[in-house]
Amino acid sequence: DQQVKQNSPSLSVQEGRISILNCDYTNSMFDYFLWYKKYPAEGPTFLISISSIKDKNEDGRFTVFLNKSAKHLSLHIVPSQPGDSAVYFCAVRFQGGSEKLVFGKGTKLTVNP
Amino acid sequence: DVKVTQSSRYLVKRTGEKVFLECVQDMDHENMFWYRQDPGLGLRLIYFSYDVKMKEKGDIPEGYSVSREKKERFSLILESASTNQTSMYLCASSFGSVNYEQYFGPGTRLTVT
Numbered sequence: 530d531q532q533v534k535q536n537s538p539s540l541s542v543q544e545g546r547i548s549i550l551n552c553d554y555t556n557s558m559f560d561y562f563l564w565y566k567k568y569p570a571e572g573p574t575f576l577i578s579i580s581s582i583k584d585k586n587e588d589g590r591f592t593v594f595l596n597k598s599a600k601h602l603s604l605h606i607v608p609s610q611p612g613d614s615a616v617y618f619c620a621v622r623f624q625g626g627s628e629k630l631v632f633g634k635g636t637k638l639t640v641n642p
Numbered sequence: 643d644v645k646v647t648q649s650s651r652y653l654v655k656r657t658g659e660k661v662f663l664e665c666v667q668d669m670d671h672e673n674m675f676w677y678r679q680d681p682g683l684g685l686r687l688i689y690f691s692y693d694v695k696m697k698e699k700g701d702i703p704e705g706y707s708v709s710r711e712k713k714e715r716f717s718l719i720l721e722s723a724s725t726n727q728t729s730m731y732l733c734a735s736s737f738g739s740v741n742y743e744q745y746f747g748p749g750t751r752l753t754v755t
Contacts, residue, residue: 538682561742572646572732572746573685618684622742628673628692629700630744634684 532556533621535633543641548606550636552619555600559631560624562595564604567616567635576617577604581624609640645669646747648733654753661720663750665733671745672738674716676700676708678729679749685732691716692738723754 534553542548550564560581565573579586579593579602586593592605602619616637620630649664667674675690677700687700689708697708705727709717716735720727730751734744 535684563743565746570651570749570751572734572748574746575743578741578743627690627698628736628738628742629675629687629690629698630742632677632685634682 531634533619533631533633535617535619535636537636538634539637539639541639541641542609544611545608548604548609548613548638548640550604550606550617550619550638552602552604552633553600554602554621556621556623557597557600558624559621561622562593562602563620563622563630564591564593565618565620565632566613567618573618606638609638611640611642614638614640646733646735646745648731648747648750650750651748652751652753654755655720655723656755657724659720659723659754661723661752661754663718663720663731663733663752665716665718665735665747666714667716667735667745668714669735669737669745670713671735672713673736673744674710675734675736675744676706676716676718677732677734678702679732680729688718723752725754728752728754 563578564576567573616635676688691710733747736744
C-alpha cells in the first residue's frame with residue numbers, strides 16, 4: 530500500500546503562472562518532508578524541505594505547505610519558468626526511524642513558454 | 643559541493659551475468675542508498691547502509707546484494723542479472739540526523755538483454 534501518493538502524474542502550466550504540486554501521505558508518524566526535482570538522465574536534486582513542527586517553508590520562488598490534519602503536502606512555484614520543467618518527487622521520513630526516505634511516484638511538470 | 647559519482651552512466655549486460663554498480667561519495671557521509679527508478683513507480687529503495695559493513699534491506703532487495711567495505715564506497719551487485727532488472731539505478735548519500743537530505747549521483751541506466 531502506498532504511503533506517499535502523488536495523484537497527478539503530470540501538470541502543465543504557463544510560464545509566469547503558479548505551479549502547485551500535491552502529495553498525500555497516510556502515516557501521521559512521518560516527521561520530515563522533502564521535495565526533489567529530477568531532469569531526464571540526471572539524479573534527483575534536493576529542492577526544499579519542511580519539518581512536521583512547521584506548516585510553511587519558503588525559499589525564493591518555492592514554498593512548501595504542510596497540512597498535518599489533512600496529511601497533505603504541497604509545493605508552490607511562483608512564478609513558474611520553463612527551466613522548472615522536470616519530474617518532482619515528494620519524500621517523507623518516518624519519525625524515530627532510520628535515515629530512510631519514502632518517495633512518491635512523481636509528478637511531471639511542464640512549463641510552457 | 644557534495645559529489646556522488648557512479649561508475650557508469652550506461653551499461654548493457656546479458657541475462658545471467660553478475661553485475662557490479664559502484665558508487666562513491668566525497669563528503670564523509672554515514673549513510674548510503676541504492677534506488678531504482680522505473681516509469682510510473684517512482685524511486686524504490688533496494689538497500690541502504692548506515693555504516694561500514696552495515697546494511698539494511700529496502701523495499702525491493704530480492705535479486706540484489708550490496709557491499710560497503712569503505713565509508714565512501716557502496717556497491718550494488720546483481721548476482722544473476724535478469725531482464726526485469728533493466729532500470730535506472732540511483733545511488734545517494736546523506737550525513738544523517740541533520741535534515742535527512744539525500745544527495746544523488748547521476749544514475750546508471752542498466753539494460754539486461
